[in-house]
Amino acid sequence: MIKTIAIIVGAILVVGGVFYVMQDGGPPVDVVTAAMEPIQEYVDEQGKTRLPRTYVISMPFDARVGEITLEEGDHVAQGQVVAKIVQEDVEAEYDESKAAVERLAASIRETGDKSVEQTTKQQAEYFVQSMVNTVEAAKTQMTASRSRFEYATTYEQRVQKLIEKGAKTEDDLDRAQLQKVESDTEFQTDALTYQAILSIDAATKLLPSMVSQYIDRKDLSVAVLQQQKAEAEARLRMAELRMQRSTMTSPVEGIILTKELTSEQQVTGGTTLLEIGQLSQLEVEAEILSQDATRIKPGDRAEIYGPSLGTEAGQGIPMTVQRVYPTGFTKVSSLGVEQQRVLVILRFESGHVADVLEKHGLGVDYRVQVRIFTEEKPQALVIPRSAIFRDVSGNWQAYVVSGGKLERRNLQLGLMNDLSVEVTQGIKAGEQVLVSPAASLSDGARVTPIDNSRPSAGA
Numbered sequence: 001m002i003k004t005i006a007i008i009v010g011a012i013l014v015v016g017g018v019f020y021v022m023q024d025g026g027p028p029v030d031v032v033t034a035a036m037e038p039i040q041e042y043v044d045e046q047g048k049t050r051l052p053r054t055y056v057i058s059m060p061f062d063a064r065v066g067e068i069t070l071e072e073g074d075h076v077a078q079g080q081v082v083a084k085i086v087q088e089d090v091e092a093e094y095d096e097s098k099a100a101v102e103r104l105a106a107s108i109r110e111t112g113d114k115s116v117e118q119t120t121k122q123q124a125e126y127f128v129q130s131m132v133n134t135v136e137a138a139k140t141q142m143t144a145s146r147s148r149f150e151y152a153t154t155y156e157q158r159v160q161k162l163i164e165k166g167a168k169t170e171d172d173l174d175r176a177q178l179q180k181v182e183s184d185t186e187f188q189t190d191a192l193t194y195q196a197i198l199s200i201d202a203a204t205k206l207l208p209s210m211v212s213q214y215i216d217r218k219d220l221s222v223a224v225l226q227q228q229k230a231e232a233e234a235r236l237r238m239a240e241l242r243m244q245r246s247t248m249t250s251p252v253e254g255i256i257l258t259k260e261l262t263s264e265q266q267v268t269g270g271t272t273l274l275e276i277g278q279l280s281q282l283e284v285e286a287e288i289l290s291q292d293a294t295r296i297k298p299g300d301r302a303e304i305y306g307p308s309l310g311t312e313a314g315q316g317i318p319m320t321v322q323r324v325y326p327t328g329f330t331k332v333s334s335l336g337v338e339q340q341r342v343l344v345i346l347r348f349e350s351g352h353v354a355d356v357l358e359k360h361g362l363g364v365d366y367r368v369q370v371r372i373f374t375e376e377k378p379q380a381l382v383i384p385r386s387a388i389f390r391d392v393s394g395n396w397q398a399y400v401v402s403g404g405k406l407e408r409r410n411l412q413l414g415l416m417n418d419l420s421v422e423v424t425q426g427i428k429a430g431e432q433v434l435v436s437p438a439a440s441l442s443d444g445a446r447v448t449p450i451d452n453s454r455p456s457a458g459a
Contacts, residue, residue, distance in 0.1 A: 011424055026446030031401055031432040033453045037382040039422050040373045041415040043296065044313075047286035047304065047346070047370035049362055053251060057274040058246040059267045064089055069265050070259065076250040076276060085246035086264070094243055097236040104229040112222050116434050117215050124207035129159065131201040142190040149183035150430045156180045166350065254278040257364060277364060280353055284346040286370040290328050293342035295374040296321060302346050306369035307359050313371055317356055319346040321372060346370065374414055379421040387433045388413070388421055398436035399441065400427060401449045406434065408443040 067085030156176040162168035414422035
């Protein structure tokens with residue numbers, strides 16, 4: 001009984017289907033009506049937010065840096081202290097350098113004072129003049145002693161002759177000989193004295209020259225000390241510069257992007273401590289395929305959208321292409337394919353950055369979807385891209401429903417994007433175009449169109 005009922009129901013369905021096809025002229029197909037709409041040609045690519053410039057706070061020299069209390073995300077004002085080197089270290093170095101300069105300055109004053117030496121030189125010159133007189137006196141004394149000795153010798157000879165004549169006694173001869181010996185001794189003594197004074201005079205004449213040489217040497221010492229003082233002053237200036245650099249301030253008003261160190265520790269010069277950025281300068285970069293980048297130019301309209309912004313394509317945040325880099329680079333895709341890409345920079349439209357930061361909380365290196373419009377038309381005859389296909393010769397074609405039958409037409413296309421395409425020749429506005437045609441359909445086949453036209457196909 002059940003089997004019989006099933007056979008009857010199946011027969012009824014088959015008969016009903018045949019009747020439906022005979023009544024409506026063919027199987028149902030989805031169609032859209034070609035209409036005048038705006039259309040844009042665009043490039044879609046992933047991008048990320050970035051800052052055109054960041055400010056790195058690094059160690060100016062090897063030293064011990066104090067604890068950094070700022071954290072990532074903290075706002076800082078221009079000129080605000082963000083990190084500081086332990087002051088005791090730089091102050092000690094400054095005090096030592098300053099003391100060295102002051103010590104050398106005192107040594108220069110002391111060495112440069114030649115008043116004692118000038119007095120000594122003047123005294124030496126007086127002594128030289130005095131020795132000249134002493135030499136003359138000694139020479140005169142020696143000449144007198146020689147004259148007395150010569151007289152005593154002559155007198156002794158005269159007494160000798162007078163004794164022979166009986167005019168003098170032996171006692172007179174003895175006195176004459178004693179006078180001769182005494183005169184000779186006195187003469188020899190004065191002669192030695194004269195020679196000694198000559199030697200002293202020669203040495204004395206060297207005293208002014210020696211003092212002058214000593215003064216010259218002091219001048220050389222002053223020059224050396226002055227050079228040492230100049231070097232010490234250079235070290236002092238470096239110590240002053242280190243004191244100034246020991247307190248590190250923010251060059252701009254911004255936020256802390258990264259923080260490398262926390263606790264107090266010894267750090268080598270050049271080590272990065274903090275990175276500061278200005279979110280008001282936020283922009284977006286996208287790595288565009290080089291064949292697409294040739295169609296992009298500065299000033300082109302763009303938008304960003306995606307899950308991080310909570311917006312879809314067509315309702316994204318408006319942006320403008322600021323710069324297309326002149327050089328490309330090779331990048332390997334996730335499928336292992338080498339691609340040549342070009343970096344494109346997008347800027348927010350005036351006044352939008354603050355609003356975007358407040359509403360969407362964007363930061364640096366956030367992933368977004370980028371859409372760059374390369375060409376737009378406010379009005380064009382538009383059909384879905386899924387309606388077109390190529391024939392064996394590579395010509396674009398589409399099926400148009402006319403009089404309940406499919407009509408295969410060759411098309412001339414204009415702008416094209418992922419969803420829509422502009423038809424410049426082959427279809428007229430108001431005609432119904434078959435969407436996603438099945439391979440089993442053919443030119444002239446009867447169909448029943450079901451219109452699924454959407455409000456807009458251009459976004």
